[in-house]
Amino acid sequence: MMLRALMFVMALAVFSPSPSFAVEPDEILSDPALEARARELGKSLRCVVCQNQPIDESNADLARDMRILVRDRISSGDTNEQVLAYMVDRYGDFVLLDPPFKASTLVLWIGPGVIAVFGMFAVVSFYRRNKSNDDATAVAANPQTAPLSDDERKRLDALLKDDDA
Structure with missing residues (x-):
């Protein structure tokens, strides 16, 4: 009976979904506060290749480029709002996982x-x-x-x- 329970728990661990964090070690910023901001922004930006996945979790090459761009903007001193505005100017409102309610996003x-x-x-x-x-x-x-x-x-x-x- 105990063996069955152990096998069940092991099967659950193997087959349960786990989040994939696609941020690679060479992308991580040295300042933990800036990295936390980059991660937070990465969770609110949509990968335009995967379309329903934040760039922080996407393995697409474009998502990697977007993560690097976000980190570059943060490192250069941009606020979160400025980074988001830059990404929206570049990719459109669709890049936001929570787009604003306006005529163009209706x-x-x-x-x-x-x-x-x-x-x-x-x-x-x-x-x-x-x-x-x-x-x-x-x-x-x-x-x-x-x-x-x-x-x-x-x-x-x-x-x-x-x-x-």
């Missing part, structure tokens, strides 16, 4: 909701259409459940009257 903010609504509408209409098609197909495939025509209804009434007599 698609980034509203797009996912619109896509979700259209997706739900498509799923609901697909199931409604298939349900009505399934009912019509079932009636056509099984003539015993099809409604009687006028001639069939008259014949059935005549047969039932004969049984009553």
